Amino acid sequence: MDLAARPPSALAFRDVYAAGAPFVWRTLRRLGVREADVEDACQEVFVVVHGKLATFVGGSLKAWLFAIARRVASDHRRRASTVREVPDEAALDVAMPESQTATLDRARALRLLERALAGLSAEKREVFVLFELEELPMAEVAEAVGCPLQTAYSRLYAAREHVEAAVARQRAREARSLGEARALDGGGERRDP
Amino acid sequence: MTEREPKPWRDEGAPPDVRAVLDASKDHEPGPDALAALEARLAAVLPAGALGVGAAAGGKAGAAGAAGASAGVGAKAMVVAAVIATGALGGGAWLASGGAGEPPSGLPRAVPSVMSAPPSPPPPVSVAPEPPAVPPPSPSQAPAPAQPSAPRAPVPVASSPPESALLADAQRALVGGEPARALALVDAHARAYPGGSLVQEREMLAIQALVAQGRRADAAARAAAFRRAYPGSTHLARLDALVPPP
Numbered sequence: 001m002d003l004a005a006r007p008p009s010a011l012a013f014r015d016v017y018a019a020g021a022p023f024v025w026r027t028l029r030r031l032g033v034r035e036a037d038v039e040d041a042c043q044e045v046f047v048v049v050h051g052k053l054a055t056f057v058g059g060s061l062k063a064w065l066f067a068i069a070r071r072v073a074s075d076h077r078r079r080a081s082t083v084r085e086v087p088d089e090a091a092l093d094v095a096m097p098e099s100q101t102a103t104l105d106r107a108r109a110l111r112l113l114e115r116a117l118a119g120l121s122a123e124k125r126e127v128f129v130l131f132e133l134e135e136l137p138m139a140e141v142a143e144a145v146g147c148p149l150q151t152a153y154s155r156l157y158a159a160r161e162h163v164e165a166a167v168a169r170q171r172a173r174e175a176r177s178l179g180e181a182r183a184l185d186g187g188g189e190r191r192d193p
Numbered sequence: 194m195t196e197r198e199p200k201p202w203r204d205e206g207a208p209p210d211v212r213a214v215l216d217a218s219k220d221h222e223p224g225p226d227a228l229a230a231l232e233a234r235l236a237a238v239l240p241a242g243a244l245g246v247g248a249a250a251g252g253k254a255g256a257a258g259a260a261g262a263s264a265g266v267g268a269k270a271m272v273v274a275a276v277i278a279t280g281a282l283g284g285g286a287w288l289a290s291g292g293a294g295e296p297p298s299g300l301p302r303a304v305p306s307v308m309s310a311p312p313s314p315p316p317p318v319s320v321a322p323e324p325p326a327v328p329p330p331s332p333s334q335a336p337a338p339a340q341p342s343a344p345r346a347p348v349p350v351a352s353s354p355p356e357s358a359l360l361a362d363a364q365r366a367l368v369g370g371e372p373a374r375a376l377a378l379v380d381a382h383a384r385a386y387p388g389g390s391l392v393q394e395r396e397m398l399a400i401q402a403l404v405a406q407g408r409r410a411d412a413a414a415r416a417a418a419f420r421r422a423y424p425g426s427t428h429l430a431r432l433d434a435l436v437p438p439p
Contacts, residue, residue: 014245017235021228026221036359036385039227043234050239107377109217111384116214132202133218153199160202167210 011061013050020065021046023134027066030129031073032118034080044072062136063144070126070145108174116166120159127152128159220377226365356382356389363398372405393419397428404435412436 024045025038033041048068056064117125123145130141131152142152199205203215223231236244363378379399382389389395396419403412416436420429 013239013243017232017244021231022223025223025227025231026218029221030218034385035381036356038223039231039234039358042231043238046231046235047238050243106217106220107380109214110220110377113214113217131199132215133221135201138198156199163214164208164211167208167214171210 011053011056013053016049016053016061016065017046020049020061023062024065024069027069027129027134028073028076030117030133031070031077031122031125032114033073033076037076037080041069041072041076045069048072060140060143062134063140066126066130066144067146070122074122112167112170115170116163119166120162123147124155124159124162127155128163131156132160224362226362356386356391359385360391360394360398363395363402367398367402367405370405372402375399375402375405393423393426393428397432400432400435409436413439 021042025042028038028041028045029035045065045068049065052068117129120128126145127141130136130144131138136144138149138152138156141156142149145152147155203212207215232244359378359382363375363382366372366375366378375398379395379402382391382395386392396415400412400415400419403409403415413436416432417439419426419432420438423429426432
């Protein structure tokens, strides 16, 4: 199951798939493939993996899978951008009774993360995803994105700054609109679409 | 000179808000159903055996005793098929991947555009020269329900409509006793398809989920909004049974 430990000769597609599918799936999501498209994208990745597996010459299999996933994700983002609706934060609250917000907190945090990631450049986003969310060592991150270690560090720190600012901004916005909604209807049913 | 390897942010230095947001990334993990659906689709497009014995069984939801190597996953796909079949959503059957009817028309999708990285000719590698790392329970005895000959080619990889896929997931979550997850999925649907063609179905699912959580007041509020927005809806009878009108 340890993707890093296998010599290339021992790699059969089914093993790569079994060990790598969850990684590829969540990576695609984190690189901006929409939830509704991720199954498609994942399929594309593994079709490519199947075709290219013989060319894998060792090193980090995760890094190798990532390189394929990032290309597919970038294609998907490009395609999606033609019909892009950046989710409107205000729309998130529509018709949601306030008592539900606790339940949805987690979903909200997830959206916040996705928005923050979407604001990063592809380079910073990739480093951030691999290091902070996937928790790969920096050397492996640099290998996966194909940049010098030092560059990976600076992308990471820049990405952190951006994410922190984005989260703070969004929290402030939420607090504001929650206050407004309360003022409007005394905490009962929120505005109707 | 290289820097010291930093610790992950959430372990060191991230403000609490940021940590919560980072933690939410766990929700990017695919569920077993999602993986089962993916595997079934891959089994349909890749050469026989690429995924190991029994993988194709995922597509043949009816096949009785499919107990191959990846039967765990195959079995889940079968469960998925069953749940969807009993679910309230029409048009979920395609999710069961295999033969289930023809795909709804006009839907985008998936014939994998092997685009940007087609480095090798079609199926170049004969994968699986060695026995699988996780061998099937009984490789030699019991001649394993003939899978290589199973008709895999005609399966239309084509199409699962993403919009209904999301709601089908929500439906599964609901049926599986996870109303909170169902709500999150419904919410994701609302984000992705604000003007989608399944808005009423989405609202019905949301209301069911709220009822399942015991949030009568919330369900009633949402039901009231539904009645206002869709006075002629065919869902109203069910809605009334679910949440009696005031």
